Amino acid sequence: MSEGSGKLKENQPGKYYVDQDCIGCMLCSEIAPDNFRSTVDIDCEVEYNFVYKQPSTKQEEDLCEESMDVCPVGAIVDNGKGAR
Template structure:
């Protein structure tokens, strides 16, 4: 389970976040590209835009469930 005390600094404020456990596998970016981006160095992903509609929320939840290292959290 993601740890909100280890959120990556690139995350925008809001309920969804990526923590330091991210391995940069790109699953979340592939699943929800409107909400997740890879860092420039490719080492990790982060939330660059919080979900704004039901579709984005569903894809963000799918990303959370699909993360192989449980690095995505939702405090909403």
């Protein structure tokens, strides 16, 4: 887990979020496309990813956990809390 990095504003409230350490590699959106999306800059280059939708099924939960495990910079965080 990343220390001291801020949660990106695009994240949906809930258990998972992507922080500012994200490098936009898109692994998470490839693994869990229903839950992660990418932002792009003016040149259509990926800037970073964010949690578009919190998981609502066991399968989505498993895919979000897998995304968190393979994130090369540890930018996906499980805060252990459900939606507020």
